[in-house]
Amino acid sequence: MVVYLDVIWLLNVCFDAMLLWLTALMLKRPIVWWRLLAGALIGSLLVVLLFTPLSAIAQHPLAKMAASILIVLSAFGFKRPRYMIENMLAFYFATFAVGGSMLAVHYFFAEQLSVQNGLLMMHPPGAGDPVSWLFVLVGFPVLWLFSRRRVEQIREKKLRFEHIVDVIAVWEGRPLALRGLIDSGNQLFDPVSKTPVMIVDREKAKDVLPEELMAYMAAMTVDDPPEQWAHRLRLIPYRAVGSGPQMMMAVKLDRIALSYENEWLEVKHGLMALSADPLSADGEYDCIIHPKMVQAGRKLTAS
Numbered sequence: 001m002v003v004y005l006d007v008i009w010l011l012n013v014c015f016d017a018m019l020l021w022l023t024a025l026m027l028k029r030p031i032v033w034w035r036l037l038a039g040a041l042i043g044s045l046l047v048v049l050l051f052t053p054l055s056a057i058a059q060h061p062l063a064k065m066a067a068s069i070l071i072v073l074s075a076f077g078f079k080r081p082r083y084m085i086e087n088m089l090a091f092y093f094a095t096f097a098v099g100g101s102m103l104a105v106h107y108f109f110a111e112q113l114s115v116q117n118g119l120l121m122m123h124p125p126g127a128g129d130p131v132s133w134l135f136v137l138v139g140f141p142v143l144w145l146f147s148r149r150r151v152e153q154i155r156e157k158k159l160r161f162e163h164i165v166d167v168i169a170v171w172e173g174r175p176l177a178l179r180g181l182i183d184s185g186n187q188l189f190d191p192v193s194k195t196p197v198m199i200v201d202r203e204k205a206k207d208v209l210p211e212e213l214m215a216y217m218a219a220m221t222v223d224d225p226p227e228q229w230a231h232r233l234r235l236i237p238y239r240a241v242g243s244g245p246q247m248m249m250a251v252k253l254d255r256i257a258l259s260y261e262n263e264w265l266e267v268k269h270g271l272m273a274l275s276a277d278p279l280s281a282d283g284e285y286d287c288i289i290h291p292k293m294v295q296a297g298r299k300l301t302a303s
Helices: 005-027 033-049 061-076 081-109 130-158 211-219 227-232 291-296
Strands: 113-116 119-122 164-171 174-182 197-201 233-239 245-252 255-260 263-267 271-275 287-289
Touching: 005 033, 005 061, 005 081, 005 130, 033 061, 061 081, 081 130, 164 197, 164 287, 211 245, 211 271, 227 233, 227 245, 233 271, 255 291, 263 291, 287 291
Parallel strands: 174 287, 197 271
Antiparallel strands: 113 119, 164 174, 164 255, 197 287, 233 245, 245 271, 255 263
16 A cells, blocks of 8 residues: 555645634634644644654654644644633544544445355455545535534524623714624524624614614615615515514614624624614613624724
């Protein structure tokens, strides 16, 4: 059997980089590509060592643990012990989730038993089987995408109904400070662009939106939209409890910033719809935020 070390090394670099990327997405860590690549290169060195006299050392659990620490340090740096431990556990979780899924799917479809000349023969699939390599090349990206989607759904469900955050909505350079409720029951999207929609108390929106624009949005008509804002208006379909399909008007904001878990997140693509009725009877919050805005938000850095 011929072993192409350069191909094996390149595959491991790619796989390690994608696993670090998935780890960063799980923990919402800043993604610095050169650091992820550095961590992937360190991880691939273990594969190279397997084909040297140091193979026994490379296969030792302590060596693998040390390599994992170096990989995570290179990819995410060190801030405090808890930060490091979270990164390590998430990296192992991503590795076991994707790697374990690949093994499960592989053995699920593998034909390991056959009857030859009246004898029951077992044929365990080998690592050097070309079909196995094809499965890895196709299966890894598919399972990576599947795992990423599952992580996003878990994060969305984690957002509590009662989670209230500070929000700044910017319209034509004018900021509007709000208090927002993150509500997973809000699933309003622009059906074309899939942009999430947040619902804002109309009285609060008066501070930044022109009266002409608000009157047009309240009238719910698609005829003769204000020319200067026509490109920002969107019709959003929705269905309320006990009623059929309905429509509401939303407007595209410049950007949205919200404070979540002690850091500010920027949402570049967000729509704002208006509610004629107060959203909170006691005035505890002024808007209802779509959970996807929290997931899609990018951490704001000081400049």
